[in-house]
Amino acid sequence: MMTRARSMAAMAWFAAIxxxxxxxxxxxxxxxxxxxxxxxxxxxxxRNEAGRFDxxxxxxxxxxTYCASQRDRSDPQCSPRDGRQYAFVLHGLWxxxxxxxxxxxxxxxxxxxxxxxxxxxxxxxxxxxxVIHEYRKHGTCSGLEPNAYYDLxxxxxxxxxxxxxxxxxxxDFFVSPDELRQEFLAANPSLKPDSVAVACGRPGGRLRExxxxxxxxxxxxxxxxxxxxxxxxxxxxxxxxxxxxxxGRSPLPGPRDRRI
Numbered sequence: 518m519m520t521r522a523r524s525m526a527a528m529a530w531f532a533a534i535x536x537x538x539x540x541x542x543x544x545x546x547x548x549x550x551x552x553x554x555x556x557x558x559x560x561x562x563x564r565n566e567a568g569r570f571d572x573x574x575x576x577x578x579x580x581x582t583y584c585a586s587q588r589d590r591s592d593p594q595c596s597p598r599d600g601r602q603y604a605f606v607l608h609g610l611w612x613x614x615x616x617x618x619x620x621x622x623x624x625x626x627x628x629x630x631x632x633x634x635x636x637x638x639x640x641x642x643x644x645x646x647x648v649i650h651e652y653r654k655h656g657t658c659s660g661l662e663p664n665a666y667y668d669l670x671x672x673x674x675x676x677x678x679x680x681x682x683x684x685x686x687x688x689d690f691f692v693s694p695d696e697l698r699q700e701f702l703a704a705n706p707s708l709k710p711d712s713v714a715v716a717c718g719r720p721g722g723r724l725r726e727x728x729x730x731x732x733x734x735x736x737x738x739x740x741x742x743x744x745x746x747x748x749x750x751x752x753x754x755x756x757x758x759x760x761x762x763x764x765g766r767s768p769l770p771g772p773r774d775r776r777i
Contacts, residue, residue, distance in 0.1 A: 567622040568660025570612035572738055575673050575729045578608040580643065581758040582723045594643035595761065602760040604686070605679055607641045608726060609651035610670040612658045615741040622658040630663045638667055641674055673731055678704045686759050692724070694750045701727060712737045714744035715755075722752035 563569070580603035584595035594603055612619055635648045642648050648667075656666040680700040682690075694715040701713050714728045728749075730740040 576608040619658040717750035
């Protein structure tokens with residue numbers, strides 16, 4: 518009888534330990550996740566679910582670098598009929614996970630961008646194709662309709678002041694990624710030191726883009742792993758080509774700029 522009692526006590530003890538080890542992960546799974554998310558239990562959260570992300574990256578592309586790699590003369594950004602000179606342009610507003618990012622998220626309806634929405638964005642985005650592409654690939658993951666997504670994009674873009682020497686340079690110059698980041702911070706005191714990231718491209722280490730990170734509510738915040746500085750630009754100095762139509766001519770071949 519004593520042996521049986523001890524056996525039953527041991528079984529009860531192991532059962533209690535098993536219950537604790539089982540319920541602890543469940544509690545963690547049901548707890549609030551980063552950015553106010555509530556992760557699913559029993560399975561990892563999907564990467565490409567509309568409205569499920571941690572922060573936004575506002576992406577400002579350096580237009581002269583993009584155009585240096587383009588052979589399509591019909592691109593309005595690179596051959597503007599109105600003579601406009603593009604410097605930093607709004608590439609897009611990208612929902613980001615702290616590691617990785619969602620893209621091409623499913624929506625209830627076809628991700629159609631109305632013509633009037635496209636037209637009103639062309640003062641800060643260089644082409645209709647880019648406006649359509651950015652909503653389909655990134656905007657769908659914000660959980661917002663096209664008009665609301667581009668209203669937010671414009672609002673965040675309007676918060677950022679471009680440092681003076683990057684407004685419309687007419688000659689080449691060189692700058693380090695940290696110098697450029699510091700110039701953005703000086704021009705925008707509300708930004709956090711780790712909310713600005715700089716990307717460059719090869720060959721020649723040309724300036725490609727600046728990313729500025731915002732919370733889901735539109736406030737400056739720290740960037741995630743996606744904007745880790747060494748991942749985006751390992752160059753000590755970047756070549757900054759002038760705006761097209763400027764006096765300077767680029768002595769370096771342009772990189773193959775991958776628009777994402």
